[in-house]
Amino acid sequence: xxxxxxxxxxxxxxxxxxxxLTACTTGSPAAGRPNTAPPSATNSTSAPAATxxxxxxxxxxxxxxxxxxxxxxSLSAAESFVRYYVSLLNYASTTGDVAPMMSAxxxxxxxxxxxxxxxxxxNAANGGLTGDYxxxxxxxxxxxxxxxxRVGGYAAVTIGAYTSKDSPSAKPVTSTVRKYKREFTxxxxxxxxxxxxxxxxxx
Numbered sequence: 001x002x003x004x005x006x007x008x009x010x011x012x013x014x015x016x017x018x019x020x021l022t023a024c025t026t027g028s029p030a031a032g033r034p035n036t037a038p039p040s041a042t043n044s045t046s047a048p049a050a051t052x053x054x055x056x057x058x059x060x061x062x063x064x065x066x067x068x069x070x071x072x073x074s075l076s077a078a079e080s081f082v083r084y085y086v087s088l089l090n091y092a093s094t095t096g097d098v099a100p101m102m103s104a105x106x107x108x109x110x111x112x113x114x115x116x117x118x119x120x121x122x123n124a125a126n127g128g129l130t131g132d133y134x135x136x137x138x139x140x141x142x143x144x145x146x147x148x149x150r151v152g153g154y155a156a157v158t159i160g161a162y163t164s165k166d167s168p169s170a171k172p173v174t175s176t177v178r179k180y181k182r183e184f185t186x187x188x189x190x191x192x193x194x195x196x197x198x199x200x201x202x203x
Contacts, residue, residue, distance in 0.1 A: 063100045
């Protein structure tokens with residue numbers, strides 16, 4: 001395996017980024033993001049947050065477009081793709097439109113599907129999310145080449161303070177600013193990276 005250093009209630013059963021390369025299957029429980037499940041009053045893991053400049057287009061410039069740097073299947077393209085994919089998560093959380101995110105997702109990513117199902121129902125457009133619910137990518141410090149052309153690793157992310165409600169009548173739950181690791185596995189699909197597995201773990 002080649003290594004490169006570069007600058008809630010439903011959590012995935014896989015325990016590490018390395019495990020994501022080999023152990024995650026469509027039978028794994030969900031945990032693409034904090035808001036893949038309804039939040040609890042004592043747990044702030046329940047929704048996405050703002051990203052750095054590569055993902056800021058999620059907030060008002062329409063559907064984020066894959067940058068040229070994310071083309072191909074190099075490790076540098078993998079890092080750019082992860083930042084781009086986070087912008088798609090933020091866009092989905094803002095609008096409830098999960099189609100762009102799912103178009104960059106492998107059919108085998110059950111965690112991604114569960115995330116999409118949740119934000120299609122609970123999002124900023126319908127009042128389910130308010131505040132700084134975006135995910136910001138601080139760094140993508142580690143990428144790993146795995147078997148079958150896969151790449152795994154994690155991104156260091158920050159999620160701001162936000163409030164979530166599962167329904168108009170539900171009691172609002174407020175989450176504070178927190179840092180996370182977004183662990184992921186990417187798959188080469190027709191010469192471009194797609195998300196094959198993901199989870200978010202609190203730091």
